[in-house]
Amino acid sequence: MESPFEVVIKREVLEMILGSARALHPKETVFLLRGESTANKVTISEVVVPPFATYGRGFATFPAHMLPIDFSLVGTAHSHPSGDPTPSTEDFNRSMGKIILIATFPYQQRSDVTIYDREGVKLKLQVT
Numbered sequence: 808m809e810s811p812f813e814v815v816i817k818r819e820v821l822e823m824i825l826g827s828a829r830a831l832h833p834k835e836t837v838f839l840l841r842g843e844s845t846a847n848k849v850t851i852s853e854v855v856v857p858p859f860a861t862y863g864r865g866f867a868t869f870p871a872h873m874l875p876i877d878f879s880l881v882g883t884a885h886s887h888p889s890g891d892p893t894p895s896t897e898d899f900n901r902s903m904g905k906i907i908l909i910a911t912f913p914y915q916q917r918s919d920v921t922i923y924d925r926e927g928v929k930l931k932l933q934v935t
Contacts, residue, residue, distance in 0.1 A: 814906060814922050815933045816851040821920065823854060828886035828914040835867035839874075840882040840908065849881050849905055864888070868901065882906030886914065892921035899925065906930065 827836050839855040855877075857869035867885050882904035890912045898907055907923045922930040 811924060811928060812845075812847045812849060812905075812930065813933065814849045814851065814930050815935055817853075818934050820851055820854055821917070821934055824884050824908070824910055825914040825916075825919065828910045828912075831862055831886070832912065832914070833888045834862040834864055835886050835888060836862060836910075837867035837869060837883065837885040839877075839880050840884055840904065840906065841877070841879045842881045843879070844881045844905055851881060851908075854884065855880070866897075871901075871903070880904050882908060884908035884910065886910045886912075888912050894923055894927060899927070 824838060837857060837860055839857055840851045841853045841855055842849065842851040858873050860867065860869040880903055883902045887909050892909050892911045894907055894909060902925060905924060909921050911919050913919065917934055920932060922932045924930055
């Protein structure tokens with residue numbers, strides 16, 4: 808299936824996500840993605856550490872009811888220490904916004920990141 812929209816991320820934001828995943832490995836990490844969204848493009852400009860986040864082996868979570876209303880959130884990002892970039896049912900159920908970013912071990916480069924829409928369609932990622 809063709810990518811329904813383009814995703815653009817700032818290089819320093821991507822490097823921060825990968826660096827955090829390396830630092831917490833083998834635990835998962837989780838972030839909220841802030842930026843702008845239109846019908847055919849999502850631009851990720853910064854990450855937000857969710858309040859009261861919990862990081863563990865095989866999971867990372869946060870209490871969604873503790874988040875303030877923020878219309879600039881475009882998605883979520885988390886790591887998969889297993890190296891498998893496939894989103895789980897839990898990933899889809901806990902996602903927010905239009906996209907899900909998954910960083911996989913060894914968290915070193917662009918190829919260790921996969922982006923999906925809320926339907927599970929893989930999206931193209933442009934780093935600026």
